[in-house]
Amino acid sequence: MTTRVGVVVFPGSNCEHDVVEAVDAVGGSGELLWHKDKSLGDVDAVVLPGGFAHGDYLRTGAMARFSPIMDAVTRFAQDGGPVVGICNGFQILTEAQLLPGALYKNQGLKFLCQPAVLRVESTDSVLTRRMKVGDELNVPINHFEGNYVCSEEALAALRENDLIVFTYQDNPNGATADIAGIRNENGNVVGLMPHPERAAHPLLGSTDGALMLRGLIGID
Amino acid sequence: MNKSLHQSLGLTDDEAKAIEKILNRPPNHLELAMYAVMWSEHCSYKSSRIHLRRLPTEAPWVLVGPGENAGVVDVGDGIAAAIRIESHNHPSAIEPYQGAATGVGGILRDIFTMGARPIAVMDSLRFGLPSDPRSRWIAEGVVSGISGYGNAVGVPTVGGETVFDETYTGNPLVNVLCLGLMPADRLVLGRASGEGNLAVLLGASTGRDGIGGVSVLASASFGDEEKEAEKRPSVQVGDPFEEKRLIEACLALLDAGLVVGIQDLGGAGLTCATSETASRGGVGMDVDVAAVPRREPGMEPFEVLTSESQERMLAIVSPDGLDDVLAICDRWDVQASVVGRVTEGGLLRVRDGMDGPVLGELPAASLHEDAPSYDRPRRPPGEWEAAKSDSADDLPPPADVGADLLHMLSNPSWVYHQYDHMLFCNTVVGPGGDAAVLRLKHPATGADTGRALALTTDGNNRWCAVDPRAGTALTVAESVLNLACVGARPLAVVNCLNFGNPEHPEVMWQFSEAVDGMAEACDAFGIPVVGGNVSLYNESNGHNIDPTPVIGLLGVIDSLTRIPPGLAWRDGDRVIVLGEAGAGLSGSLWAAATAGHKRGQLPVLDYEQHRRVAGLVAGLVADDRLSAVHDVSSGGLGVALAEMAAVSGVGFRGARIHGHAELFSEAPSRVVAAVHPELLPEVEAAAAATGVAVARIGLATGDRLAIKGLLDLGLAAIADRWRSPMPELTSG
Numbered sequence: 001m002t003t004r005v006g007v008v009v010f011p012g013s014n015c016e017h018d019v020v021e022a023v024d025a026v027g028g029s030g031e032l033l034w035h036k037d038k039s040l041g042d043v044d045a046v047v048l049p050g051g052f053a054h055g056d057y058l059r060t061g062a063m064a065r066f067s068p069i070m071d072a073v074t075r076f077a078q079d080g081g082p083v084v085g086i087c088n089g090f091q092i093l094t095e096a097q098l099l100p101g102a103l104y105k106n107q108g109l110k111f112l113c114q115p116a117v118l119r120v121e122s123t124d125s126v127l128t129r130r131m132k133v134g135d136e137l138n139v140p141i142n143h144f145e146g147n148y149v150c151s152e153e154a155l156a157a158l159r160e161n162d163l164i165v166f167t168y169q170d171n172p173n174g175a176t177a178d179i180a181g182i183r184n185e186n187g188n189v190v191g192l193m194p195h196p197e198r199a200a201h202p203l204l205g206s207t208d209g210a211l212m213l214r215g216l217i218g219i220d
Numbered sequence: 221m222n223k224s225l226h227q228s229l230g231l232t233d234d235e236a237k238a239i240e241k242i243l244n245r246p247p248n249h250l251e252l253a254m255y256a257v258m259w260s261e262h263c264s265y266k267s268s269r270i271h272l273r274r275l276p277t278e279a280p281w282v283l284v285g286p287g288e289n290a291g292v293v294d295v296g297d298g299i300a301a302a303i304r305i306e307s308h309n310h311p312s313a314i315e316p317y318q319g320a321a322t323g324v325g326g327i328l329r330d331i332f333t334m335g336a337r338p339i340a341v342m343d344s345l346r347f348g349l350p351s352d353p354r355s356r357w358i359a360e361g362v363v364s365g366i367s368g369y370g371n372a373v374g375v376p377t378v379g380g381e382t383v384f385d386e387t388y389t390g391n392p393l394v395n396v397l398c399l400g401l402m403p404a405d406r407l408v409l410g411r412a413s414g415e416g417n418l419a420v421l422l423g424a425s426t427g428r429d430g431i432g433g434v435s436v437l438a439s440a441s442f443g444d445e446e447k448e449a450e451k452r453p454s455v456q457v458g459d460p461f462e463e464k465r466l467i468e469a470c471l472a473l474l475d476a477g478l479v480v481g482i483q484d485l486g487g488a489g490l491t492c493a494t495s496e497t498a499s500r501g502g503v504g505m506d507v508d509v510a511a512v513p514r515r516e517p518g519m520e521p522f523e524v525l526t527s528e529s530q531e532r533m534l535a536i537v538s539p540d541g542l543d544d545v546l547a548i549c550d551r552w553d554v555q556a557s558v559v560g561r562v563t564e565g566g567l568l569r570v571r572d573g574m575d576g577p578v579l580g581e582l583p584a585a586s587l588h589e590d591a592p593s594y595d596r597p598r599r600p601p602g603e604w605e606a607a608k609s610d611s612a613d614d615l616p617p618p619a620d621v622g623a624d625l626l627h628m629l630s631n632p633s634w635v636y637h638q639y640d641h642m643l644f645c646n647t648v649v650g651p652g653g654d655a656a657v658l659r660l661k662h663p664a665t666g667a668d669t670g671r672a673l674a675l676t677t678d679g680n681n682r683w684c685a686v687d688p689r690a691g692t693a694l695t696v697a698e699s700v701l702n703l704a705c706v707g708a709r710p711l712a713v714v715n716c717l718n719f720g721n722p723e724h725p726e727v728m729w730q731f732s733e734a735v736d737g738m739a740e741a742c743d744a745f746g747i748p749v750v751g752g753n754v755s756l757y758n759e760s761n762g763h764n765i766d767p768t769p770v771i772g773l774l775g776v777i778d779s780l781t782r783i784p785p786g787l788a789w790r791d792g793d794r795v796i797v798l799g800e801a802g803a804g805l806s807g808s809l810w811a812a813a814t815a816g817h818k819r820g821q822l823p824v825l826d827y828e829q830h831r832r833v834a835g836l837v838a839g840l841v842a843d844d845r846l847s848a849v850h851d852v853s854s855g856g857l858g859v860a861l862a863e864m865a866a867v868s869g870v871g872f873r874g875a876r877i878h879g880h881a882e883l884f885s886e887a888p889s890r891v892v893a894a895v896h897p898e899l900l901p902e903v904e905a906a907a908a909a910t911g912v913a914v915a916r917i918g919l920a921t922g923d924r925l926a927i928k929g930l931l932d933l934g935l936a937a938i939a940d941r942w943r944s945p946m947p948e949l950t951s952g
Contacts, residue, residue: 011461011464011465011468011552011553012372012374012461012464012465014374014464014643015643017644017666018643018644018645021645021666022645051374052371052372052374052460052461052464054461055372055459055460055461055464056372056461057461110367110637110638111367111368111371111637111638111639111640112637112638113371113636113637113638113639113640113641113642114637140642142371142640142642142643144371195642197645198642198645200645201645201659203648203659203780203782203783204642204645204647204648205783
């Protein structure tokens with residue numbers, strides 16, 4: 001059965017169509033969900049896409065977490081449903097307390113859109129379950145607030161519980177411990193700054209993002 | 221002496237008389253303010269219209285030519301592309317961040333007004349030298365503004381240019397191009413029709429920002445800094461989140477077929493949008509000024525009618541569809557208010573309440589069709605003949621060729637790393653290549669056509685300072701060759717003509733010459749001009765900028781199965797030059813950067829030869845015969861080789877480049893190509909078959925850029941220079 005992936009559209013989201021296209025291309029079925037909806041329908045997985053939800057006004061992700069659909073997303077995540085936050089989606093997941101920490105402005109105080117080389121650190125996540133620790137992936141970044149920060153205790157817990165999913169090989173934004181993506185303890189909730197949908201076609205220079213999405217929809 | 225009201229609004233005495241004649245009575249303050257903005261240089265093109273008519277505008281694939289909000293061409297597979305370029309020079313000089321940000325916002329609205337979803341932006345940026353702190357502040361502010369607005373509004377910035385030259389001190393150029401796609405059968409035009417239909421104002425509330433932007437700012441020159449600061453309230457402030465919702469709401473309205481006509485509010489605000497839609501549709505309109513949502517209390521009607529508050533659109537809808545229109549706007553949290561109704565006849569009436577007292581009444585078309593048109597005096601500069609014989613070939617040769625080359629390198633990646641250039645997953649070649657390449661997917665179905673669009677912007681003030689006619693033609697030729705380097709053939713030109721004060725006969729001469737040069741080149745290459753924008757009064761403290769026509773060229777790649785070669789060669793590649801050797805230095809970056817020299821005569825452009833080179837290169841790229849390719853332009857062969865070495869991290873060892881003139885000449889119709897040794901005979905045979913000269917100049921290898929008898933530089937030195945974010949160029 002085709003895995004149905006719901007991609008949540010907040011006003012200001014802009015990567016939703018790209019994610020749907022990339023999910024479809026790897027054999028899943030992407031569909032858009034509206035932030036004012038209270039239910040996720042019958043989707044098998046949820047993606048919070050990149051963009052500028054609510055203009056990123058106040059603070060990235062700070063207002064999106066109060067959108068009506070976020071209650072359903074939280075319940076879905078708590079029930080073990082796969083939830084992936086990409087870029088702005090990662091920022092929303094931290095604001096919604098589904099993942100620890102926060103995303104600060106990049107160390108150089110400039111927006112960065114460029115390729116990034118990631119290292120797979122944990123395979124107990126919906127994105128990496130078919131990968132090996134140490135695998136290298138080329139997946140681009142595109143953010144102003146991608147500098148991951150958390151308390152020392154939180155970092156110790158991330159390390160101890162193998163919750164760091166991806167690190168940068170050449171840290172572009174000053175992120176603590178080179179962190180590019182993390183997961184919750186069950187591995188069903190993953191947040192990452194790089195954009196898998198932008199590395200899902202040979203003409204875009206890398207298909208490593210497609211590998212992540214194949215993991216999400218459960219295809220080997 | 222006190223200025224009269226019309227003078228302080230930027231109208232001449234003759235123009236004031238003409239208005240009185242149209243109305244058969246003296247205009248009131250509101251009416252005068254409306255004429256002042258619509259008859260400004262910026263809105264009326266009054267100094268340029270007479271010349272722009274000489275541009276070729278027709279081709280079978282042109283769906284909409286100049287005069288609408290954007291040009292539209294048929295790109296096949298049932299897809300139409302809308303394209304436009306516009307300047308935001310003066311606002312960016314005053315307030316770089318907001319000036320550039322609102323430049324992006326404005327051009328996006330021009331595109332979705334046509335019914336197209338904006339899919340790519342390009343920025344052509346020109347600043348004074350980075351050694352000047354104010355120029356540096358402007359450059360950084362402009363780039364931040366484009367980044368802050370463009371990224372948030374969700375349209376990728378896929379390329380452009382960044383040039384530093386003393387001529388732009390105090391008067392930067394910020395030209396923004398936008399490309400959009402739509403199903404070919406969904407073209408929407410900005411016109412009103414149907415008596416009783418409603419005009420609905422969508423988007424932001426109207427405030428006092430940007431009042432008189434087109435007349436006070438865009439149509440006058442700059443003096444001292446204090447006065448510039450006073451103009452700051454004339455700069456608008458952008459809100460990308462509002463614009464993003466506005467785009468989605470407008471496209472949803474168009475998808476639902478609820479819109480009769482739609483028009484953006486840009487320069488001259490509500491006055492322009494209401495009068496343009498009415499006059500294009502041959503109807504009139506009653507505008508209820510009281511119904512316009514306002515940002516602040518106490519605004520006068522003339523302020524509401526001429527405000528340039530951003531992120532607003534005017535949709536013409538039938539009364540039956542109004543509820544559906546309001547529902548779609550509500551979904552996207554977009555404010556929507558009925559502010560007018562279409563009437564019979566051609567009068568634009570401003571009222572206080574839809575059926576309330578008439579505050580102003582004028583023929584809608586008179587704001588456009590009766591706008592003045594001037595054939596301003598033109599003459600070449602007095603020293604024009606003398607300048608021609610002052611050739612850069614006579615400048616003293618460099619003491620150190622390598623040092624001069626390093627001096628000319630600059631890497632704009634500090635600019636484009638701040639732009640989202642990958643959104644929509646179409647960007648096969650992004651910023652940094654000779655042209656951007658975008659996968660072409662059907663805008664409604666998402667189906668991949670297997671084809672691609674290519675896009676480039678080019679301008680060269682040095683060439684045009686030396687000879688505006690030949691320089692403009694060479695600029696078009698460079699664009700054609702840039703497209704060839706990614707395997708594309710040209711479809712349509714848009715242009716942004718940045719010139720000085722049109723009241724100076726030398727500037728009008730430059731303008732007229734440039735138009736002729738563009739017409740000649742576009743005719744020769746068979747490329748229609750589908751739109752343009754004119755920015756005059758680029759003058760600061762009595763200094764006119766170099767003439768700077770910027771060309772935006774859209775092309776198509778008929779089959780895209782692999783990423784075009786780009787600049788990066790591989791170790792062991794043979795490096796060749798395709799095209800006739802050239803050595804003339806007049807107009808070159810070398811002459812300007814090392815000696816401040818912008819005189820002499822430009823290298824000659826042979827159209828037939830240029831077409832052959834472009835055709836050959838596009839064919840070799842399509843057949844995957846080249847490892848790398850780069851056109852020879854600013855900085856000549858030297859800069860082309862250094863850029864290729866820096867990008868690939870592989871050096872170059874060569875010979876047969878005789879002297880600095882051959883190294884730095886910007887003679888046209890040439891590319892540097894890197895070829896796998898096994899493919900070299902085939903490439904040379906293909907060149908011979910098309911009558912294009914080939915010169916073997918060296919080998920890609922090692923960690924140095926070395927040319928026998930000329931220079932020997934370490935790649936590290938090149939990379940260092942290359943990486944520095946804003947090199948202290950003396951010219952660019």
